[in-house]
Amino acid sequence: KEFHTDSKNFVRDYIGPPELAAFIRCLLRNGPPNGAYDIFSSMPTTKSEILSFLDGKFGLACKIKDAACVNDDLKKPDRISLHQAAERLGYVPRHSSLEILNREFAAILRNHSGN
Numbered sequence: 001k002e003f004h005t006d007s008k009n010f011v012r013d014y015i016g017p018p019e020l021a022a023f024i025r026c027l028l029r030n031g032p033p034n035g036a037y038d039i040f041s042s043m044p045t046t047k048s049e050i051l052s053f054l055d056g057k058f059g060l061a062c063k064i065k066d067a068a069c070v071n072d073d074l075k076k077p078d079r080i081s082l083h084q085a086a087e088r089l090g091y092v093p094r095h096s097s098l099e100i101l102n103r104e105f106a107a108i109l110r111n112h113s114g115n
Contacts, residue, residue: 002061005051011078013044014097016104026089033089038081043096053098057105 023039054060095103 002063003051004063004065005047006065009046009048011044011046011080012050012097013040013080014100014104015039015041015093016100019093019095019100022094023086023089023091026086026091030089035085036083037086037089037091038083039086039091040081040084040093041095041097041100042093043098044080045097045101049098050101053101057102 019039019041023037027033051060051062055062
């Protein structure tokens with residue numbers, strides 16, 4: 001099967017369970033600070049980088065439609081946080097979004113194959 005998408009690029013920032021656990025450890029070390037915190041990777045990624053990664057790693061067949069053919073109501077704004085309050089608690093991201101996606105895809109495939 002072929003994956004279909006449009007040519008519009010956007011930015012996303014992904015984390016996984018180890019990043020969440022690292023942030024929780026920061027909270028525990030600092031007491032229960034009241035506030036809103038965004039957890040982030042060391043580097044966000046773009047849709048085109050993810051598609052390229054999936055093609056190189058898994059041979060993803062992808063068909064890209066011209067963005068002009070896509071309904072403007074379906075815009076995908078960048079979804080990254082500029083709120084870095086977690087750093088003040090000692091949270092330091094160790095992996096990029098692509099490294100995290102690679103790790104999580106590998107875990108999914110291991111679990112799916114029964115290994």
